[in-house]
Amino acid sequence: MGIGTSVLLKMNAEKVLEAMGVEAEVLAADITKAKRDGEGADIILTTPELVVLLEGMPGKIVPIEHVFDLTEIREKLSAALL
C-alpha cells in the first residue's frame, strides 16, 4: 500500500541508523514496488507476514514484528549489517 507500514519502518529505521552512526539510503515501498524496484537493496525490512512474498530478492530480508520497537529494529539491523 506504501503509506502505512513502509513509512513507519522507514522513519524508525532512519532513527536507529542515525543513532548507530550508519549512513544509509532508506526507501519506503509497498510490496509491488519492493519487488519491482528493490533489487539493489542490501537489506529489506518488512513484517513477518510479507517475508514469503519477498523470497528471491537479493537483499537480506529482515522481519520486524513491532514497528515501534526501536530496540528490536536496532538489534536486527545490527545483525544484518555484520
Next chain:
Amino acid sequence: MNSVLLKALGQRSIKLQQTCLNWKESFEVAGAALVESNRTTAQYTTDMIQAFEDLGPYMVIAPGIALAHARPSSAVIETGLSLITLATPIEFGSASNDPVSLVIGLAAVDHDSHIDLMAALSELLMSNESVTFLTQAVNESEVRTYLS
C-alpha cells in the same frame, strides 16, 4: 505534533469500545468513520478489506494495534485518520501481535505528504501509556483532550 493528529481525526472519526466480531467488521467501522469524517468514499473501505485479504495480517504492526489502510486512489478525498477501539480484543491472525484492541484507519492522498502525520502517530503509539489510555477511553472528548 499532537495537533497534527487532531486535524487528521475529523468529526465522527473516533468510535470507542466498539463491538466487532472479527477483523472485517472492525475494518468496516474504521472505514465508515473515514467516510463519515469526509476523508474517503465507501470504496476505500472495500479497498482496505481487500488489502487485508490479499496480504494477510501484516497490518497488525505492534501488539494490539492494527493500521487499516489501502493504496492512495480516487477513493481518498483527503488524508485522514479514524480511531477505533474494541470492547473485546479480536484475533486477526497475526503471529506476534494479536489480539487487536486498537484499529487506526489511515487514508493518504499520496505516498509522502502525510509524513508529519505518521511521525505523530508513531510517537503516540510508541507509548504504552498512550495506547492503554486509548483502549480504555469511553468518550471522544477525553481522547481529543488527551491528543491536544
